[in-house]
Amino acid sequence: MSSTFQLVVRAGNLTGQSFALDRPEIVLGRDLANDIVVTDAEVSRRHARIFLKGDNYVLEDLGSTNGTFVNGQRLTGPYILQPGEYINLGENATIEFVAVEIDPDATLISSNLRPAMAPLAPEPAYAPPPEQPAPMKPMPAPMPAPAAPQPAYVGQAPAQPSPVINPPARKKMSWIIWVLIALGVLILGCILLLVIIDVANLWCTLGGSLFNNIWPGSCP
Numbered sequence: 490m491s492s493t494f495q496l497v498v499r500a501g502n503l504t505g506q507s508f509a510l511d512r513p514e515i516v517l518g519r520d521l522a523n524d525i526v527v528t529d530a531e532v533s534r535r536h537a538r539i540f541l542k543g544d545n546y547v548l549e550d551l552g553s554t555n556g557t558f559v560n561g562q563r564l565t566g567p568y569i570l571q572p573g574e575y576i577n578l579g580e581n582a583t584i585e586f587v588a589v590e591i592d593p594d595a596t597l598i599s600s601n602l603r604p605a606m607a608p609l610a611p612e613p614a615y616a617p618p619p620e621q622p623a624p625m626k627p628m629p630a631p632m633p634a635p636a637a638p639q640p641a642y643v644g645q646a647p648a649q650p651s652p653v654i655n656p657p658a659r660k661k662m663s664w665i666i667w668v669l670i671a672l673g674v675l676i677l678g679c680i681l682l683l684v685i686i687d688v689a690n691l692w693c694t695l696g697g698s699l700f701n702n703i704w705p706g707s708c709p
Contacts, residue, residue: 492572492588494546496539499575501582502528514540517578518551531555531579545569546586548576555579 496515497507508515508525515524518536527536533553539546549567550557557564558577570576572588 493591494572495587495589496525496576497585497587499583499585501578501584507587510539510541510546514538516551517584518553527578527582529579529581532582536578537576539570542569553578 494510495507496510498504503525512524516535516538517523517525517527517532518534519526519528519532520534523535531554533551533555535551536553537548537550537557539548541547546569547567548557548559548564548570550564556579559568559570559574561577570586572586574586576584576586578584
């Protein structure tokens with residue numbers, strides 16, 4: 490069996506992803522144009538590269554600001570990688586160089602530096618939804634029972650109150666008027682009689698003795 494090599498990210502933004510080394514050169518860095526993009530503030534835009542030289546893969550720093558390390562040692566020049574070694578880009582991104590044994594009879598598919606996709610789970614068989622029961626029709630409201638007829642009244646009709654007959658007011662008023670007229674005539678007659686007696690000086694003639702008893706010497 491032969492071996493192939495890949496990079497497995499152990500720490501950083503791509504943790505858990507693996508990239509097959511299936512081309513002569515691979516560039517790592519923060520720039521989106523790189524083969525492996527590591528989005529970390531301590532990683533330079535073009536941080537390092539891994540290239541094939543003979544039968545070996547060589548790691549080289551590309552003048553990064555924070556340096557490239559292998560097993561904790563900072564590189565000062567090109568370095569031949571060995572399986573199981575750890576590459577550090579700055580302090581946060583850690584990548585392992587891994588050798589994978591493959592079967593020469595098996596078909597190898599290039600990953601194009603993209604993490605392998607997990608096989609899709611088979612979709613569950615379509616099950617038709619349970620048939621919904623037909624909605625029940627509402628029962629019609631019961632008709633109200635007809636009202637019982639009122640029994641006819643058999644008893645006697647209630648007696649009507651007899652009208653109150655007031656005495657005619659005209660007769661009463663006429664009687665009062667006649668009394669007042671009689672009194673007025675009587676008073677007027679008395680006044681007229683007194684005037685006649687006084688004018689005719691009949692006081693002493695009619696009642697001289699009476700006036701003399703009341704007012705002595707009033708009548709000669």
